[in-house]
Amino acid sequence: MNYRKLKPKDGDKYLKLMKQLDKETSFMLYEPNERKTSIDEMNNKIEQVNNEGGVIIGAEADNELVGFVSANRIPLERIKHSVYIVAGVLSKVSGKGIGTDLFKELLSWAKENEITRLELTVIKHNKRAINLYKKIGFEIEGIKKNSLNVDNNYDDEYYMGMLLDD
Numbered sequence: 001m002n003y004r005k006l007k008p009k010d011g012d013k014y015l016k017l018m019k020q021l022d023k024e025t026s027f028m029l030y031e032p033n034e035r036k037t038s039i040d041e042m043n044n045k046i047e048q049v050n051n052e053g054g055v056i057i058g059a060e061a062d063n064e065l066v067g068f069v070s071a072n073r074i075p076l077e078r079i080k081h082s083v084y085i086v087a088g089v090l091s092k093v094s095g096k097g098i099g100t101d102l103f104k105e106l107l108s109w110a111k112e113n114e115i116t117r118l119e120l121t122v123i124k125h126n127k128r129a130i131n132l133y134k135k136i137g138f139e140i141e142g143i144k145k146n147s148l149n150v151d152n153n154y155d156d157e158y159y160m161g162m163l164l165d166d
Contacts, residue, residue: 001066001098003105006056010065011043014058017065018042021088026150027126028088049073053113054083057105059098066093069102071110071118082117083110087129099129103136107164116164121157123148130158138162 006014015037022030037045049056052075059067067089073080085106089098110118121144122129138160146154 001101002060003057003101004060005050005109006046006058006068008043008047008050010058011039011041011046013060013065014046014056014068015039015042017058017068017088017090020090024091025088027123027129053080055106055109055113057102057109059089059093059102061093066090067098067102069099069106071106071115073115081115082119083115085118085120087120099132100136103132107136110164118162118164120160121147122160123150124156124158130160133160133162136162 015035018028018030018037019035021028022035023032046056049070049072052073054071054073056068056070058065067087069085069087071083071085073083087099087102089102106118109115118138119141120133120138122133124130124143139162140158141161142159144157144159147157148155
């Protein structure tokens with residue numbers, strides 16, 4: 001498995017991965033076929049994340065992205081120490097440590113880029129992801145009630161955060 005920072009030219013692979021995740025799981029934000037993003041728009045999204053001091057790290061096997069973790073950073077003085085995390089791994093490679101490895105890469109990047117706070121949200125019944133996040137060092141900080149409507153059912157999300165040592 002190859003782990004690397006995505007570049008704008010990776011928009012086609014990243015879009016393919018995201019559309020597959022949209023189909024495979026209800027734990028991501030988009031419904032299947034709801035994502036209308038073009039390859040050019042995805043290239044621009046990667047460039048924007050990079051330009052704002054964030055990163056998207058991909059897990060690549062056989063020239064295909066099979067997982068990712070993104071750290072989105074808003075370049076404002078009061079919050080530039082913090083990133084919002086989104087992650088996903090395809091079901092065909094799930095359970096093989098790719099999520100853990102992606103987060104190890106992310107934590108290394110975060111320390112090199114003066115990030116001291118990581119945060120994310122996760123649907124309350126996604127136990128596998130919650131266990132991964134807790135293993136890495138995230139803590140539940142709160143609950144977003146009725147945050148998502150999935151299959152006509154409202155679901156709560158946990159706010160989770162992690163502080164890195166200076």
